[in-house]
Amino acid sequence: MLAILLMALATYATRAVGLWLASRLPMSGRVEAWLGYIPGAILISLVAPVVVSGGPAEALAALAVVAVALKTGNLLLSMLTGVGAVLILRSLIG
């Protein structure tokens, strides 16, 4: 119980402190540019290991997602394509 409460506190601290610190930074061009580069860099970091060290099924499904996303710009459709593709590809090629 204590462990859960302290976990909650620690997690909230990580969520609040970044926001708090950054909202106190002087918004120079350089700081703003840095903050603007964070989302892409974090998202790439989340997906790259899955795509690179996953199997061929994951890599091919990722290609399908990118193709659908670029073609349609539809997030939900891209996501469903990815899940469907990985489901089929895993059963075909493991």
Next chain:
Amino acid sequence: MPAKPDHLENRPTDDTVTFTLDGALRGARSCAPIAASGFAIGLVFGVLARQAGLGAAEAAMMSALVFAGAAQFVVLGLWAAPAPVATVVLATLIVNLRHLLMGAALAPHFKGLSRLKAYGSAFFMADENWALAMGEFGKGHRDAAFLIGGGVVMCASWTTSTLIGGSLGNAVSDPARWGLDFAFTAMFLALLCGMWRGRRDILPWIVAAAVAVAAEMWLPGQWYILLGGLAGSLAGVARRAA
């Protein structure tokens, strides 16, 4: 629809940050599909938590209060009869360090919000609704309530599914069998396609990918997200300064 008690003008074209019910509902709708995938993962978390010795109610409380899937799974591996509090809290802190960077990226889009709105929203900041919100803000939308709207839906789904998984015990199948584990990767990839801002993103993205892949191979745990994000974003600024 009743008038909203919003003192800010709601003009999407200027830079004023708003915080409306409409924005929250947009966030909720956008996050619904990913919350559905999260539901399947939450069932598994509930089952594993039960096996690790947590009660279903305890596990659900953890999901509601901590609301951080990766950290929660890591902690299950460390759980013991008297919970090793220091170890568990330290692990949680380390896995969640990436939030520092994510929160920092929110700051320009939360400018002018009251503390309650900004730090209340921060409680509900998870990878998925944060990523969707950054995509939304990147397209010029200025309604900061998008984040909390999505977060509430995800937290509700995560908590409910943990409770159900914890109560069902073993009758839950592996989400990977249904490809659901890939839903998160697919959504992040699709969002990335929309975030491309041109050639200036090439270097930071390559650096982030390379660092993340290397860190994932050679470092334990979740360091790869923080390190990749940090290296990539700094590479972007360095390239700009050069």
